[in-house]
Each structure stands twice: as C-alpha cells, then as structure tokens.
Amino acid sequence: MSALAADPRVSVQADVVFASEKPGGVEPALEKMRATLDARKQYKTLKRLEGRKLELLFNRAQSFELPNKKTAVVRLLTLENDIATVTVKVPPTEATYKLAREKVLYIQAGAHDGGEVWLLLSQPR
C-alpha cells in the first residue's frame, strides 16, 4: 500500500485533432470542442487524428510527436488531495495545470496541412 502511495500515477487521455475553418465536417465526438472554441474561432473541420492514453508517473516525462513535427511533453508534477498537477509542453508554450474530472484542456499546437493541430488532454473514459 505504501508503495502505491509513494508512486503516484495518473492516466491522461491525449487526443490530437486537426482543425480548419474550411468546410470539412465536424466529428460528432468533437462537437463539444467546436462549441467551446466557437466564440473565438469558427472551425468547420474538426477531425481526430490520433489518441493515446498516457500513464504519467511522478516527474517522469512522456513525449510524443504531433503531426506538425512538434513534440509534446507531458509530466506529472504533483498529486495532492486527489488533484494532479501536470505540465504540458507544446513548443513554444509550456503550461502547468490541474486536472479535473471529465474536463478538457485544449491546447492550440500549431499550423498543419492548411489548418491547425490541437492537443486535447482529458480524463480517460
């Protein structure tokens, strides 16, 4: 039991989404994303390119490449009172944030193929 407590780990779902203002269709599962971003940008194409479940161990970085050749790095900083604090680096930005149940952090991750790439971090289902 103490080993479990001493070895905090958190699962994070990382989804990579292609977004474009050109018409191309919004996947039903991304309708919430469209509505969330709509006040600022009216994407008419939202397509999930890939998704992966990250098992984050304390202070051990996990990285993966985005379609636009950027490398995203995610790391668990703390796990206190069942609230995990995670850093995510998608050049040129690096953010530190607290995870929330069934909530999503959307990160604009750069241009790609006439549109943009977004990284979505959320609680795995």
Place this chain on the structure above:
Amino acid sequence: MKNPAREKFLPLLSPYVDGELTPEERQQVETHLANNKESTAQVADFRAGDGLIRHALEMAADEVDWKAFTEEVMGKVTPEKLPLFERIKLTLSEMFTYQRGPLVAGFAGAAAAVAIAVPVSLQFAAQPDGYAAARVHVQTVSVDRDSAARPDVVETDEGDAVIWVVEVGGPLDADGGKKKKDKEDAEESFKAHGGKEGEL
C-alpha cells in the same frame, strides 16, 4: 350325463391348483378328487399347464438383461418435488449432518477471502486518480524565450480550459513563430483569473 358334484367343485379346481382355497375348501376338493377321475384329470391338466407357463416365463426371463433394470426403473421414478423452502431446509440439514467438516472449512475460507478482498478493494477504490477537481485550472503558461507567440488562456464556464497561442504580428506558424520577434519578455507567466477570458 352331468355329475352334480363335479358341477359344484368345477369352479374350485383352478383355485385349488393355485393354492387359493381355505383349508376347509381344500379338504372338500381333495375328497371330491378322490372320488372323481374326471376332476382329477382336469387338476392334472391345470398343473401341467401351470408348469409349462412357469417354464416359459423362466426362459423368457433368462433372455432379458436385468443388469440395468434397477437404474432404469429408478430413473423413471420422479420423486415428489418439495416446496423450495423445504428443499433448502432439507439440503442444509443434510449438509450440516453429513458434511459438517467441509462446510465449516468452506465458510472459513470464504470469510478469509472477504477479510482480504474488502480492504484491498477499498484501497483501490480510494486510490486517487488525480481528477478530484471540478474545473481545469491553468496555473502557469510560459513561452519559449525566442518565440514571437504568446499564450492566451480561457477557462470556460463548463470547467474546461483553452490555451490559444497567438502569434504577435502574423498567423501562427508550425514552429510557433520563432524568431519573428525579439521578445524582451521572453518568458511569460500566466496566473489564471477565475475562469475569465483574457490575454496574458
């Protein structure tokens, strides 16, 4: 010509051969037989017939395989089905009577399994998953020292958060606008403002 005595004893001859008469009737028939050859012959015929039938039955019985007889008969016998409660009661009674040892051992094993499983499952159920917060809270956002981009954090009413990356002086490049501007404030830090939208 009819013999009245034979007419009287004729219905008793077959029961006599079969041993079904009372001692008194049997005595009367035997007295009659001593005096009547026709009835004596008929009794002999009955006995001979009985012997043949018995012999035939014995032969027929010898040809039958009786090995599975008991099982077949018992298999066709449907015991009277007791009500559920009675069946449970009977089963428990038999178990406690004849299988007390294994039963006690089983209960002890089950109790031990529960004693181990409950704390372990509670431990796993209580294992934090890191998602106890109700809202995503972006604590800090920084940008590369040589980047012309700047982050813009929005925390939505629904509890989600969006990090827009706004390029200063042009659309966002795949490399995040590096070297487009020599930013003096190379690293920006964002403290979220309680869900309100705003630039850093």
